[in-house]
Amino acid sequence: MKRNVTCGELRSGDEGRSVVLNGWVAATRDHGGIGFVDVRDRYGVTQVVFDPAVVSAAELKLEYCIAVRGAVRTRPTEMRNAEMATGDVELAAEELEILSTCDTLPFMIESRLGQHTDAREELRLRHRYLDLRSATMQRNMELRHRATQSMRRFLLERDFYEMETPTLVRSTPEGARDYVVPSRLQPGNFYALPQSPQIFKQILMLSGFDRYFQMARCYRDEDARGDRQPEHTQLDMEMSFVDQEDVLEVAEGVLRRAFAETIGYELPEFPRIPYDEAMNRYGSDRPDLRYELELQDFADHAAGGEFGIFKAAVEAGDSVKALRVPGGAGMSRKQIDGLEEVAKTYGAKGLAWTRVGADGFDGGIGRFYDSIGADIRAGLGLQEGDLLLMVGAPWRVCCTALGEVRAAVAAELGLAAADQYAPCFVTDFPMFAWDEERGGWDPEHHPFTLPHPQYLDSLEKDPGAARGAIYDAVINGAEIMSGSLRIHDPQLQQRVFSIIGISASEAKRRFGFMLDAFRYAPPPHGGFGMGLARVIALMAGESSLRDVITFPKTTNMSSPMDESPAPLEPDQLAELRLSIIEGD
């Protein structure tokens, strides 16, 4: 019995039709003289009514795969279910075929229709095929499909080619740890799985494919997180003969189109916020703009006040910043202690605080600032009932610690609306970051990033000051896209390499094929990589990437369903001329 309708499409207008449904038994309700079975497929759920005098449903168990023929009929008014799309109708069963039976389930797929299981995640992953039957996961996968197609349409309309790049590539020992694949024909040699198609797409630009994209699988052997998987898909894009705004317009267009077509949400225009401004105002290079709460500079007040720790901080050249929490004076000591823990986690020595009373500061370190209280109130715009939180530390730590406090305050006070999306671009990132351990400069983005022209003269003299054409897209505090304009001048490329400690010979060894290519007239170009799962997770309101990936890995980077990774057979190892070194 082949279906001629889906489980999501019947309405009262279909009354009287004889149809066949195929699907899975989502619920059974047997009343003896009458039985109800909810049949589910990708498109929805339809109630089938069984009259034992016609067909018995007694054999049916949860999740059996079945085919039912019957007549569509409108339900009596008081029997209608307004919560179901098909709730005005039901199918009166005339013929039943069990297509396949189902073992007792390891967990309930849905505790009730539409309500996702509360089984622990490892179990869901072990039986992912069952979890994916749930309405929640079906919806998430549908969102992903539709968002991906929206993005693709947008880019195709703008003349981008969809092109592929290899997944067996040379390991370039920069950045994250590579996943590695041994070569059978060349024992002792290895491929790596790409961390991104970066070098290949830049070479495609040189080859004249001036607008390229792909849905690229990327692999990084670093510890996973809720927002980070060892393998992920990014919308990878690159274009030639463009400036930064051209790239940002494409990124913004892709996201606006995807949000509009997938969840019907019109994203506002993306403000462009330079990195330094983002750090100073929000304490983060991925600020959540759904709420105000901006950091303010407190250094002048700190210098004039009597709190020794902050005075010393200012003298040492550190930053002192303040976060005004409007109406926050009502927060308990316990809540404030919790915020201090956040600040300490991100490197601050502590979190100073005081409440703003009717005629002075109240508690915390307020008494050290009574003499200049009026200045501070005016300078920071303080109101009675505010809470003032302060951190003194080296600039980056100061910003980050207080920025995380900002996020924690917003969470505590429920300031971030769950149904709102606040996007922005953060631009002009630093070119280089100092690595304490190594005692050298690392590229902030990657070694092919184009510095802004005004820093070219002082690049070697003050690498830390240099800002580049590096940009991230951020929505609700999540970094969903990252990109840059690239260097197309071999001499400039060489200068950047030497700043990050890569000699000419080392560069030749690591990136030789790319440097060779770039001797043949590369065009100016730039692009981005956009984390698909992060975008979909935002749309779906999921906090874990795992819920928008068909078969994700655990934090231990294993897959409970197929039990990977797993040992190789000895003869496989022998063929690859590999042996396992025991011990740790």
Added chain:
RNA sequence: GGGGGCGUGGCGAAGGUGGUUAUCGCGCCGGCCUGUCAAGCCGGAGGCCGCGGGUUCAAGUCCCGUCGCUCCCGCCA
């Protein structure tokens, strides 16, 4: 590499200060029931309390270790 949380029948949970037969809901099995949509009612089966040590007359409970999942720091150009 470090820190926090969790692990009790198939699933989700409860089990102050250690003390006879480990509790509840869902699911499963059997029965009753003609309008349910988490159906209801009656009965039943099912547990090495993640694993390994230790303390104790006695451990689900306390201690140590270990494994798994998860959140976070580091890491993630």
